[in-house]
Amino acid sequence: MENFLYENMVDIHCHLLPNIDDGPTAWEESLEMARLAVQDGIRVAVTTPHWIQGTKWEPQPDKIRDKVREFNERLKEEKIPLTVLSGMEVGISENLPELVSSGRILTLGDSNYLLVEIPFISLPLGIEEIIFKLKTIGISPILAHPERNKEIQKNPKRVLELVKIGALVQVTAGSFCGYFGEKAKCCVLELAKFGVLHAVASDAHSVDNRPPIVTDGLRVLEQFIGGEQIELLLANAYSLIEKESGLIRL
Ligand SMILES: [Fe+2]
Secondary structure, eight states: OOOOOOOSEEEEEEOOSTTSSSSOSSHHHHHHHHHHHHHHTEEEEEEOOEEOTTSSOOOOHHHHHHHHHHHHHHHHHTTOOOEEEEOOEEEOOTTHHHHHHTTSSOOGGGSSEEEEEOOSSOOOTTHHHHHHHHHHTTOEEEEEOGGGOHHHHHOTHHHHHHHHTTOEEEEEHHHHTTTTOHHHHHHHHHHHHHTOOOEEEOOBOOSSSSOSOOHHHHHHHHHHHOHHHHHHHHHHHHHHHHHHHTOOOO
């Protein structure tokens, strides 16, 4: 099988900013993660700190923007060819539409796409209503790693229902390698078979345990859907953010 070269990629879900969530704890580690990302072929990373209502993780958008600005300056100084954009991984809640409208939470690279985290056990009641309401205000929710949710692992077709009403799907590259267990691996391959993957991201948190690497997962996926389909998937990640963020395609 032809070995495709994956380069100039966009990672739409990673935790690269220091001291803001359970990601890195120092700029040195953030920069090291950036080096790893670049080595892996990533050129743009939308950094997505957790934002979960009513917890210690409710970072102000301005705080994230300031850190992203500083990060990009440091990357330039260190001559690391990575561009970082601001975003959030927002825990699902009924009032997501109001939170977006009031500017309390950030979309991906100031686009119309919002990265939404669902619980790891079950899907919240009324998830369809939340998706529907977001769509009516022009926001497309992207479900973060649904393959790691137990209810979806039992019934992957549930994702099809959510996609039908307007949700998009981001899966974690490590799921293809079995890093999140056999059930997550089976589930993510099932979703690939259904043709409902919109983006593969690293969900990186650190240099060691969860690095910003996507190619190992893409190589596994490549065996199932072929390199050309993966290239379409990678182009998709660009189209998710390039329009509104003014990102120039590399
Ligand atoms: Fe995450």
